[in-house]
Amino acid sequence: MEQKLLTVDDVAKLLQVKRLSVYKLVYEKRIPVIKISRKMLRFKPEDIEEWLQKLKAENSTVTVKTNRGRKPTKKVNNNFVNKVIEQAKREVLGT
Numbered sequence: 001m002e003q004k005l006l007t008v009d010d011v012a013k014l015l016q017v018k019r020l021s022v023y024k025l026v027y028e029k030r031i032p033v034i035k036i037s038r039k040m041l042r043f044k045p046e047d048i049e050e051w052l053q054k055l056k057a058e059n060s061t062v063t064v065k066t067n068r069g070r071k072p073t074k075k076v077n078n079n080f081v082n083k084v085i086e087q088a089k090r091e092v093l094g095t
Contacts, residue, residue, distance in 0.1 A: 005034065005042035014048070014088055016080075049088050056081045 011031075012019045025031040032047035056078055 003044070006045055006048065007043075008041055011043050011048060014091070015084060045088060045091075049085060052081055052085050052088070056085075 006014070008019050008022050012022045015022070022031070026033050026041060032043065032051050034042045034044065036042055
């Protein structure tokens with residue numbers, strides 16, 4: 001069975017954040033990524049799901065620092081993480 005890899009846009013949509021936030025997570029080595037080239041990134045759906053589960057187990061919020069410190073840090077609670085995980089499962093499994 002062929003596995004579909006996620007793009008930066010897919011992950012941003014899934015996490016409900018901007019593309020820049022995904023790139024920042026990759027730069028900070030906080031999210032599992034497959035680097036095909038310097039500008040081409042892909043993500044395994046199961047790695048993203050596992051990463052979200054790990055974040056959920058570690059603490060009650062996921063913190064994404066915004067660009068240039070102009071905006072406040074976005075904190076996301078466990079309910080949001082659970083919703084994202086369920087949405088990812090539905091999209092990946094096609095149910």
